[in-house]
Amino acid sequence: MGKMERFAFVALVAGILFFLFADFISWALPMFVLKDIPKKSVEDLAAEAISRNSTAWSDFKKLARYYPETFKKFCQYEESFSGAKKIPESECKPNGKTLAKALRIGHRWYVAEGCWNCHSQMVRPVSNETLRFGIPGVSNTVSYPSEYNNELQAPVLWGTKRVGPDLIREAAVHNVGWQAAHLYNPKYTSPGTNMPPYPWYYTKDSKGNIVPNERGLSLLTYIMWLGSWEVKPPKDFRINVKASNSAKVKENTEKNFAEAK
Amino acid sequence: MATNSQELQNLVNYGLVKAHVAMGLVFFIIVATMGFLYSLQLDDIYPFVGIEFLSPGRVRMIHTAGAAYGFLVNMFTGLLYWAVPRFTGYRILSDKLGWFMFFALQAAVLITVIGVLFLGMADNVEWGETPWWLDPIIVFWLLLHLMQFGAPLFKASQRGPLYVAGWYISAMLVWTPLVVFMGNMIPRFWAVGSGAGAVQSTFIHDLVGLYVTPVAWGLMYYFVPVIMKKPMWSHGLSLLGFWGLAFFYPMNGVHHFLWSPIPMFAQYSAVFATVAVEFAVTSVLINFMMTLRGSAEQLKYNVPLRYMYTGAIFYWITCFQCAFHVTLTFQKVIHFTDWVTGHAHLIMFGTFGLWVLGMAEYIWPRLFRKETMYSKGLSEGAYWLLMIGVLSMFFDLTAGGLVQGFDWIGLNPWIDSVNFSKPFWYFRSIAGIMMITGLLMYALNFWKTATAKTGLSAELRTET
Numbered sequence: 001m002g003k004m005e006r007f008a009f010v011a012l013v014a015g016i017l018f019f020l021f022a023d024f025i026s027w028a029l030p031m032f033v034l035k036d037i038p039k040k041s042v043e044d045l046a047a048e049a050i051s052r053n054s055t056a057w058s059d060f061k062k063l064a065r066y067y068p069e070t071f072k073k074f075c076q077y078e079e080s081f082s083g084a085k086k087i088p089e090s091e092c093k094p095n096g097k098t099l100a101k102a103l104r105i106g107h108r109w110y111v112a113e114g115c116w117n118c119h120s121q122m123v124r125p126v127s128n129e130t131l132r133f134g135i136p137g138v139s140n141t142v143s144y145p146s147e148y149n150n151e152l153q154a155p156v157l158w159g160t161k162r163v164g165p166d167l168i169r170e171a172a173v174h175n176v177g178w179q180a181a182h183l184y185n186p187k188y189t190s191p192g193t194n195m196p197p198y199p200w201y202y203t204k205d206s207k208g209n210i211v212p213n214e215r216g217l218s219l220l221t222y223i224m225w226l227g228s229w230e231v232k233p234p235k236d237f238r239i240n241v242k243a244s245n246s247a248k249v250k251e252n253t254e255k256n257f258a259e260a261k
Numbered sequence: 262m263a264t265n266s267q268e269l270q271n272l273v274n275y276g277l278v279k280a281h282v283a284m285g286l287v288f289f290i291i292v293a294t295m296g297f298l299y300s301l302q303l304d305d306i307y308p309f310v311g312i313e314f315l316s317p318g319r320v321r322m323i324h325t326a327g328a329a330y331g332f333l334v335n336m337f338t339g340l341l342y343w344a345v346p347r348f349t350g351y352r353i354l355s356d357k358l359g360w361f362m363f364f365a366l367q368a369a370v371l372i373t374v375i376g377v378l379f380l381g382m383a384d385n386v387e388w389g390e391t392p393w394w395l396d397p398i399i400v401f402w403l404l405l406h407l408m409q410f411g412a413p414l415f416k417a418s419q420r421g422p423l424y425v426a427g428w429y430i431s432a433m434l435v436w437t438p439l440v441v442f443m444g445n446m447i448p449r450f451w452a453v454g455s456g457a458g459a460v461q462s463t464f465i466h467d468l469v470g471l472y473v474t475p476v477a478w479g480l481m482y483y484f485v486p487v488i489m490k491k492p493m494w495s496h497g498l499s500l501l502g503f504w505g506l507a508f509f510y511p512m513n514g515v516h517h518f519l520w521s522p523i524p525m526f527a528q529y530s531a532v533f534a535t536v537a538v539e540f541a542v543t544s545v546l547i548n549f550m551m552t553l554r555g556s557a558e559q560l561k562y563n564v565p566l567r568y569m570y571t572g573a574i575f576y577w578i579t580c581f582q583c584a585f586h587v588t589l590t591f592q593k594v595i596h597f598t599d600w601v602t603g604h605a606h607l608i609m610f611g612t613f614g615l616w617v618l619g620m621a622e623y624i625w626p627r628l629f630r631k632e633t634m635y636s637k638g639l640s641e642g643a644y645w646l647l648m649i650g651v652l653s654m655f656f657d658l659t660a661g662g663l664v665q666g667f668d669w670i671g672l673n674p675w676i677d678s679v680n681f682s683k684p685f686w687y688f689r690s691i692a693g694i695m696m697i698t699g700l701l702m703y704a705l706n707f708w709k710t711a712t713a714k715t716g717l718s719a720e721l722r723t724e725t
Contacts, residue, residue, distance in 0.1 A: 006422065006423060007418040007427070008418070010423075010427075011431050014428075014507035014508075015431070019511050025530050027447075027463055030455065031452055034455055034456055039454075112377075113316060114318025117318055127593045127670045129669075146454075147454075148455055149454040151453065153457065158458055160387060160597070161602065162665075163303065191676075196318075
């Protein structure tokens, strides 16, 4: 037993060997299992959102339309920590470059504000979470590995505590306007909430309206991006209506039309 | 082992011990205040609404990262400067290096505070919220820490087997830089998504399990026999406890993300390893309780020893609780709830907090050549406030966590779970006030002891 009680033995066996063995089981092997899932950069995510015409893309265009003054300032905005660079005026419109920039800045401030201290980003397959955080028929999937394999989830933002609800399916739950009002003062939209207000993400535009500033616009883009890959495209974008559904769709349309009358 | 007090004084650098322990206490009060501020946000009575750099989310990160680097690292390093030279019989590597490390550590904590509060440069690794560019510097600091304390341990083990405390501290010295490197660098630059989640969960757990736990048990194995003036009950149990912990503890991490997209084999292995750790922990606890046998009356008047045994019992409660709530069944209800917060506070404050306070209270009068602390009343009052405060917070949050968990499963409107939690959160803030008051009393006692003009005598004074 004498040898076991020496510095070198403890340092080598317990300190290094046991540690490496545990790391092998705990994360090296899981990483090996997941290695074939492609890793996406922020630019990839932006390109994907545009090509699939996801709600992240349409919401980003909405933000640019609602807040044109902020959007101009947003193109000029620079940040070394998140690597966001200036965008020349000729390209200052909703495109892959600006969307990627907004996601980067938004993610940086989402982390910096500690949003992840109270909002998780993981829907578990138990405890009715798929029912609570998804919208049945629109997005009710449980979290799966490939949706996290991107630059904005390194380190991953699953979180360990919920005070507020989960956000990984948020795109299907609230729209941009709701989010903008909510972030300015959560009590406007959610009476009784104990979420703090974030007025420093807002500024006054030339008409005196309170609008999101550069960081606020990015943060809203990031929040609206969460889960946008699970939201089915808007109705007018759906080209094919399956034969089995068409009768139902027709019936519903007629019913809605009659009600509207 | 040196017996002469002059030799002992040459062995230990008193200045370094004093500086680290004092800064550790200062940061303990600061991070406890930060936690209290954050709890006010949960109560919806936050006093600094709309101030960007005092946003509750940022304050919470100072609470966690500050507890790790400001409070625990300072305290433990200070206590190691006292304990390691004394049980190995050799001085630390270099006093100059020690002072450099002291200032470097305070600078790192200060940079973290500025980075997180004012510059928005946090990192979303829980317990590793330090800006990512600071992490390599912390790893370098931990390598210096390895050399500083590795030197006396290595020299002593040339002469013969190391004492139990030495095993824990040797292993910790190697583990800590590896853990900090792994947890902060790999999820950012190499792994993404679920792989990163697996690394982060391993980090959350390893910083507790491979830094805080071994250094704290190492110090316990030194201080408890010294205070009671008798050896540990069983050497075999010491061996069993150490090697059980060393083998199973590093594998526990993934239990922080059960039911997540991490492959199930990793989740199952974490559950099994966690249950296995409880056996190792129980063997350690049996060893300490049997050592106490026959000396239990010392707990009545020896406050440092009482801190240590209270912490040890809390440690066992936490680990016993862990063996159950780590199962996938319990996780359905309690994951993401305040149950986990209560568990974390009982282990960090109730166990490690009380331990370092007890150890610091034992060495503090000795550092200033006093026989006893300034005030017995302050000392006792602080103990009871801290102990009752943390225990009531633990029960409160555990109950609150169950309410939240079942409310979420019941698919009630989200705001219901907030409203139902309010009474628990109010009570938690009150427990927080108790704990901070206890800490302030403790700090006052420290201040008075250090600055007392007359040598405080341990003998009973007769009032004139």
